[in-house]
Amino acid sequence: MEHPCAWSEYTEEQTAELEAFCTKYRAFISENKTERECAAAAIELAEKEGYISLESAIASGAALKPGDKIYASNRGKTLMLIQLGTEPLEKGLNILGAHIDCPRLDIKQNPLEEKNGLAYMDTHYYGGIKKYQWVTMPLAIHGVIALKDGSVITVKMGEAEDDPVFYITDLLPHLGGEQMAKKASEVIEGEMLDILVGSRPLTIKDGDECKDPVKTNVISHLKEDLGIEEEDLLSAELEVVPAGKAREVGFDRSMILGYGQDDRSCAYTSLTAQLDTEMPKRAAVCLLVDKEEIGSVGATGMHSRWFEDAMAEILELAGEGGSLPLRRCLERSCVLSNDVSVGYDPAFPSVYDPKNAAYLGHGVSFIKFTGARGKGGSNDADAEYVAALRRVMDEAGVHWQTSELGKVDAGGGGTIAYMLANYGMSVIDCGIPVLSMHAPWEVTSKADVFEAYRAYKAFLNQR
Ligand code: MN
Numbered sequence: 001m002e003h004p005c006a007w008s009e010y011t012e013e014q015t016a017e018l019e020a021f022c023t024k025y026r027a028f029i030s031e032n033k034t035e036r037e038c039a040a041a042a043i044e045l046a047e048k049e050g051y052i053s054l055e056s057a058i059a060s061g062a063a064l065k066p067g068d069k070i071y072a073s074n075r076g077k078t079l080m081l082i083q084l085g086t087e088p089l090e091k092g093l094n095i096l097g098a099h100i101d102c103p104r105l106d107i108k109q110n111p112l113e114e115k116n117g118l119a120y121m122d123t124h125y126y127g128g129i130k131k132y133q134w135v136t137m138p139l140a141i142h143g144v145i146a147l148k149d150g151s152v153i154t155v156k157m158g159e160a161e162d163d164p165v166f167y168i169t170d171l172l173p174h175l176g177g178e179q180m181a182k183k184a185s186e187v188i189e190g191e192m193l194d195i196l197v198g199s200r201p202l203t204i205k206d207g208d209e210c211k212d213p214v215k216t217n218v219i220s221h222l223k224e225d226l227g228i229e230e231e232d233l234l235s236a237e238l239e240v241v242p243a244g245k246a247r248e249v250g251f252d253r254s255m256i257l258g259y260g261q262d263d264r265s266c267a268y269t270s271l272t273a274q275l276d277t278e279m280p281k282r283a284a285v286c287l288l289v290d291k292e293e294i295g296s297v298g299a300t301g302m303h304s305r306w307f308e309d310a311m312a313e314i315l316e317l318a319g320e321g322g323s324l325p326l327r328r329c330l331e332r333s334c335v336l337s338n339d340v341s342v343g344y345d346p347a348f349p350s351v352y353d354p355k356n357a358a359y360l361g362h363g364v365s366f367i368k369f370t371g372a373r374g375k376g377g378s379n380d381a382d383a384e385y386v387a388a389l390r391r392v393m394d395e396a397g398v399h400w401q402t403s404e405l406g407k408v409d410a411g412g413g414g415t416i417a418y419m420l421a422n423y424g425m426s427v428i429d430c431g432i433p434v435l436s437m438h439a440p441w442e443v444t445s446k447a448d449v450f451e452a453y454r455a456y457k458a459f460l461n462q463r
């Protein structure tokens, strides 16, 4: 069973549409590198399309009717968009779910340190990373600093042309003999991921003493540039990410290099499919969630009750309130859990089953099950659900393929699929193949990004 390469089947018109879509995609992932930035940008786009916040809908007491568009934000990190369909909510939803958190280095709460005249900020990595990949590249700091007076300062430093960047050093090869003999997992260890933030000592007047003049000077810059004291870092969420924009890859410009395409490639395509849907039959939902990379934990992770509670509010406003209609709505829902798949990488053939691998440029990939060691921890989609989706995708002319997460026993992983399946929903993973997943810079094919958008739109617009 071969799934043809999408590129060879595109018309000129489709290629133009693909390029226009991918230009917008590159801008989105260049601008928005954290869950908070993605959620805020998504709200801005949604409001332009007529979405209103759940809070304002509740406050106005408006009765929701088919076609109405609502968004609900959970702490600005997890977002749900819903457009009511012509069918009652009790009949179920069509849900696109993706995550907007990405592997990164979080700055510790007490991060500043001066060592031998250099100032550092200590980090604690977030998600599964190969630590040695994060050294010797320009880094940016994105995030927020919450102050005791209730205000919140937004930070984005290292992206503008004249911004400073940050950096983690590595050993020169001349002295790296002992290091190079280590296992890759030990070459750079977690506590070595300190970002370099200064080297210039504070100017001290005669007679004054300063214990850490370089660190003190950095603190004076924090005060000057951001208006904060060192203590304010205690209540900050600062994420260190690769600095710079997403780029085209290859002489043929067929691929995209970008940070955090796991899973912002699927998040952006899900969001745009949702925004481009008008009056679906079943209510259309796009869920953009936080904390997937660390097990979907916490109030903003998929394990939280938040989505269910937000849906209870929506049903109430639509005149379908009550516990049983909510249970029925959730149980009858269908989900595409849109998370990236592993792109087949010819440099590492030993970890793939070539018949059940996703190839760049061959379309969005359906993954019936994930998990590890005999499908452990997986959501295994029903054959019936897979068959129904084959029909939807083929009727819409979507390029799609199927894959597994590598060879049996080669490793494994999970997504948000199994948590949504806990409600009794029909769920399958469906995502864009990625090369070098979880590396600071990941590669996707423009064709697969475009096909994901087309697939997600076909899913929401089922009749
Ligand atoms: Mn992912």
Ligand code: MN
Pocket (backbone or CB within 6 Å): 262, 293, 438
């Ligand atoms: Mn991931």
